[in-house]
Amino acid sequence: MxxxxxxxxxxxxxxxxxxxxxxxxxxxxxxxxxxxxxxxxxxxxxxxxxxxxxxxxxxxxxxxxxxxxxxxxxxxxxxxxxxxxxxxxxxxxxxxxxxxxxxxxxxxxxxxxxxxxEIPNPMRKLKPPTVVPEPVPVFEKDATKRILEMPGTRGARGKACKVRDTAIIMLLRDTGMRRQELAGLTVDDVSVADRRALVTGKGGKRRFVKFTFETAKALDRYLRQRAKHSHAHLPHLWLAQ
Structure with missing residues (x-):
């Protein structure tokens, strides 16, 4: 380049x-x-x-x-x-x-x-390539269930990852938020009691998304575990080992 x-x-x-x-x-x-x-x-x-x-x-x-x-x-x-x-x-x-x-x-x-x-624009009135919309593939309920039922790595670390990953998958399933939106969540963005999360999308636009009681329980379980993490003071919601 x-x-x-x-x-x-x-x-x-x-x-x-x-x-x-x-x-x-x-x-x-x-x-x-x-x-x-x-x-x-x-x-x-x-x-x-x-x-x-x-x-x-x-x-x-x-x-x-x-x-x-x-x-x-x-x-x-x-x-x-x-x-x-x-x-x-x-x-x-x-x-x-x-x-x-x-x-x-x-x-x-x-x-x-x-x-x-102050020169002519060579792309003026030039039309972009036509895009024919294609159906976006989605996970079926059974597929999501199989992912959630997959065993985690043995030991305390494996169990911790399983709890976190389950909360991530269930939040994605319920809200349809983008990967980048999910990764950008902070602890303050999520309210388990109200079952909603404040998401920052493209262009800095913010919106609320709702999730189920089942997902709220998974997030609550993860937050209890997260509180014991050595970097629990960080604002980011998702912490790795």
């Missing part, structure tokens, strides 16, 4: 994102997408790499890919460069949802660049 002469603008873009209060995760995702596009596509003139040869899923392996003179100035980027990059990623087998994500990262960068440098 060595963006060479194109890197300074990427750094300025990241600085703008941070100044606007965007999360570090978002800033990293945007900057990596732009640097990847710059390093692997623009600076190489779109010429195939070993990765393209290895993962090209197109039926016609000898089909010509769009190539061009290497681009070393953002002002020279045109629609053909962006479209050929998306085609290149699709030929590698990436799904439309991934292409859509890459498109939107580049879209935000070029929108910023057009305003910052």
């Amino acid at each position: 060595a963006a060479g002469p194109l890197k300074p603008h990427v750094d300025s873009f990241v600085l703008t994102l941070r100044a606007a209060g965007r999360s570090e995760r978002t800033a990293t995702m945007y900057s990596e997408a732009v640097r990847w596009f710059a390093a692997e596509h623009l600076l190489t003139g779109g010429r195939p790499s070993d990765i393209d040869v290895r993962y090209d899923t197109a039926p016609d392996k000898s089909a010509d890919m769009v190539t061009f003179e290497p681009v070393r100035d953002w002002e020279l980027v045109a629609r053909v460069h962006i479209r050929s990059w998306l085609v290149r990623l699709r030929r590698r087998g990436h799904k439309d949802s991934y292409l859509n994500n890459q498109f939107r990262c580049l879209q935000q960068f070029f929108k910023w660049l057009a305003e910052e440098e």
